[in-house]
Amino acid sequence: MAQADIALIGLAVMGQNLILNMNDHDFVVCAFNRTISKVDDFLASEAKGTKVVGAQSLKEMVSELKTPQWIILLVKAGQAVDFIKKLVPLLDTGDIIIDGGNSEYRDTTRQCRDLKARGILFVGSGVSGREEGAWYGPSLMPGGNKEAWPHIKTIFQGIAAKGAGYFMKMVHSRIEYGDMQPICKASHLMKDVLGMAQDEMVQAFEDWNKTELDLFLIEIAANILKFQDAYSRHLLPKIRDSVGQKGTGKWTAISALEYGIPVTLIGEAVFARCLSSLKNDRIQCWPGAVAQACNFICKVAL
Numbered sequence: 001m002a003q004a005d006i007a008l009i010g011l012a013v014m015g016q017n018l019i020l021n022m023n024d025h026d027f028v029v030c031a032f033n034r035t036i037s038k039v040d041d042f043l044a045s046e047a048k049g050t051k052v053v054g055a056q057s058l059k060e061m062v063s064e065l066k067t068p069q070w071i072i073l074l075v076k077a078g079q080a081v082d083f084i085k086k087l088v089p090l091l092d093t094g095d096i097i098i099d100g101g102n103s104e105y106r107d108t109t110r111q112c113r114d115l116k117a118r119g120i121l122f123v124g125s126g127v128s129g130r131e132e133g134a135w136y137g138p139s140l141m142p143g144g145n146k147e148a149w150p151h152i153k154t155i156f157q158g159i160a161a162k163g164a165g166y167f168m169k170m171v172h173s174r175i176e177y178g179d180m181q182p183i184c185k186a187s188h189l190m191k192d193v194l195g196m197a198q199d200e201m202v203q204a205f206e207d208w209n210k211t212e213l214d215l216f217l218i219e220i221a222a223n224i225l226k227f228q229d230a231y232s233r234h235l236l237p238k239i240r241d242s243v244g245q246k247g248t249g250k251w252t253a254i255s256a257l258e259y260g261i262p263v264t265l266i267g268e269a270v271f272a273r274c275l276s277s278l279k280n281d282r283i284q285c286w287p288g289a290v291a292q293a294c295n296f297i298c299k300v301a302l
């Protein structure tokens, strides 16, 4: 008898935890996986004693679902497409497929358009917060066919992270201060301790960017160091070595002190900014100029 509110395909830890999250919020979930034995393993262990049901085939999974049928795919990135092909013949107009598996966004746009033509509502949803978040409250970022939203809203809002949006944004934004600070420190050491020429610094950042430090901020740090003015001279030494902060860095550091949670790197980054803006000529704050330039380029680029 059809009893499940929603099905989830993909029983890696993220998928399992998302099922347990939905179960905790009183939704009956049908679990399915390419390797079928994982369904039984899950039902016998993590899902034991819950309302979660399992299926041995896609056909059985669909038969266990209430109508309209809602299915979440949480399979390895790029692999959802095979399942979607197999699912479509089993679905009806108004059914919903949600892909939560980090697909390439152009695939999502294409799926959304193709499935709409067949009457199926497709949603691509970012699921962030790792394994713990999946169970206790992920950050969900759904996009796709808007007609799906009124249906899936209750589940999405039920299982998603609850919190003060601006608090999250405050910390999230200021993590970038923490990212920038080591870049500033590194450039400071290169210039003032190692006595490297600016071109050598560019080379170092470009080399790092070919390693595990393949990061946007490292890339633009190299570009900033490289940038030349109209007279073919490096621009960076001409930028005033002073940078401010918008207040969110200070609030993040204050909150960290209040809650007793060490965020030493962000705190350090805020102090470095304060130092750089002190009107004391004897304080040489090369990192200030780099941070200021990073800030500027981030603003332009993002």
Ligand code: 2AM
Residues within 6 Å of the ligand: 009, 010, 011, 012, 033, 034, 035, 036, 038, 074, 075, 076, 079, 082, 083
């Ligand atoms: P598996 O257990 O059968 O390997 C994370 O890897 C999840 O994505 C797992 O549930 C895995 O299923 C599934 N997965 C990986 N590649 C897949 C594919 N090509 N088709 C279907 N599911 C896949």
